[in-house]
Amino acid sequence: MMEVKEKQFTAELEAALESVQTDQKDKLFSYTEKINQVNLYRFLEKAAQLAFPRTFWSSANEDFQMAGAGHAFELSAEVSGSRYDQVEQDWNALLSDAIIYNPYHTSGTGVVALGGFSFDPLKPRTALWRNFPSSHFSIPNYILTQIDGDYYFTINRFISYEDSYASLLEELQNNRQTLLDNRGQQNDTSVLRIQHKKEIAPDQWKKTIKKATDVMKNTSIDKIVLAREVRLHFNQAANISDILKRLVDTQSNSYVFGYEMGGDCFIGATPERLVKVKDDEVLSTCLAGTAPRGTTVEEDEQIASNLFEDPKNRKEHNYVVQMIRSTMETYCSEVSVPDEPVVHQYKTLQHLYTPVRAKLKKEHGIFSIISGLHPTPAVGGTPRQDALAFIRDKELLDRGWYGAPIGWMDSNNHGEFAVALRSALIQKDEASLFAGCGIVEDSIPESEYEETKIKLMPMLSVLGVD
Structure with missing residues (x-):
């Protein structure tokens, strides 16, 4: 991170950890910064190298894409009659306690949940879809957002009052550096057939x-x-x-x-x-x-x-x-x-x-x-x-x-x-x-x-x- 952004990030992280320890309650910490251009597909490849599950979205007729790495928090509801209500309630509850630093308020920045639903929750699930519940949303640990030519990077981390500031800072900075590093990109010459x-x-x-x-x-x-x-x-x-x-x-x-x-x-x-x-x-x-x-x-x-x-x-x-x-x-x-x-x-x-x-x-x-x-x-x-x-x-x-x-x-x-x-x-x-x-x-x-x-x-x- 540039020096000014580094100071801002460390100050926000320290304040978030202090809030969690004071309230003795785990909270989601979200930090968004504007960054230079980064290749979204290379970001996804790096996420796979770090063993993070990946998410991706590209909007039709708009210059808007998101790539996500990891699951900082997951929302899921199997109850067929109220799965929409349950996800919405859990989402609102998560946001009510979240510590969010996002001066941009741009679509796809801050706390972002990506996910979906099954077509029919009353249809018995087969082994084919064993990994996909009736509804599932994840807040990625790291989100790269590209919108109208600008790039944003968001860190989402669920913080426990037992977490160490030093280890938190090291984890987040190391992963940020790896995910946003486009160097070493190689063309894949193998052909899928x-x-x-x-x-x-x-x-x-x-x-x-x-x-x-x-x-x-x-x-x-x-x-x-x-x-x-x-x-x-x-x-x-x-x-x-x-x-x-x-x-x-x-x-x-x-x-x-x-x-x-x-x-x-x-x-x-x-x-x-x-x-x-x-x-x-x-x-x-x-x-x-x-x-x-x-x-x-x-x-x-x-x-x-x-x-x-x-x-x-x-x-x-x-x-x-x-x-x-x-x-x-x-x-x-x-x-x-x-x-x-x-x-x-x-x-x-x-x-x-x-x-x-x-x-x-x-x-x-x-x-x-x-x-x-x-x-x-x-x-x-x-x-x-x-x-x-x-x-x-x-x-x-x-x-x-x-x-x-x-x-x-x-x-x-x-x-x-x-x-x-x-x-x-x-x-x-x-x-x-x-x-x-x-x-x-x-x-x-x-x-x-x-x-x-x-x-x-x-x-x-x-x-x-x-």
Whole structure:
């Protein structure tokens, strides 16, 4: 650290330890400083060398990324009925006692919790997701934040009244020096390749689609989203930081995330925001109604026009908009919704898009909105509870965190969550990939199967597909 910053840090650490010893109560100490540019992916590699579990977030359409190392504190709730409330209560309790030095109040600095939820807490967990609870958030020991060209480094350390100041200072300074040192970076010349790819029960998945269409012909269910799994085996252990970088480089307009637990890492590049909160400003977006991109500008524009005018896609899109509006009106005021959608274009697909903006009511937080929105019709179906019951009973897959809320929140009252689509659970030299489709009464199983193959391609392309 520079001399001035060094003096500031040591003074804040000493004061924090004194507060903990005086109150005889353990507390979270958080210290943020502005630093020179540091490579986030190199930071993640250094974190792995120090045996720290890693977290990562990159926001769509914004110059904002975070890389985390370690778990200074963990928030987890297995109780299905109140897991959102429990995490929020524990988060608020943690902040109420925390000792925070952060003169910047910039998003992703100070005390930051990154994490997510499982898709359905009532679905029995299988061995595949053994390391990922129904909900889990971690406050990393060290966070590197890059926003609008500026870099910040945050230290979070849970301090006990029995801790020694000298040993604390040495530990934090040594880890800081290691994590922020970009020297010695070497290009990895080894190439990740897929040696074996296994589709998990594709014929049974198609039969489940037939069951879903039969149910919809005889009930009030309009849509059921069904997902499937592909299992990969690589020629070597996957390099997580390298995969995250390739996702950021290739999947524009997507939220890229990584969350490591017990040696497994859940990663993905999803286009779908669930909710963003900054102070009391709330933004949710509806992304429903899909078409491919064209091979020429003229064809692209024609496909977009057809998508915009298509009654079926507009009806599906409007249903999601009204669901989001209803949730917002429950927890917010000043809800604003455009009269009609626009077409947003991504690398391989284009979607109907409508933003929904509002003001958060004082008695509610970001988890209130998440609890109202999840699962959206895009990942569950409609009506919600009937579709969920079918998925829980008939879908072969344990979705784990796939299709569920994943994101972050900080002590500045900022936070953002996305829907964990286009994702993979990486387990050293193996991985499970997930993709799903919205099934309606006239869905054709083979066509839905082909659609999932397209949705799997973004992740396959960064994992060594030939």
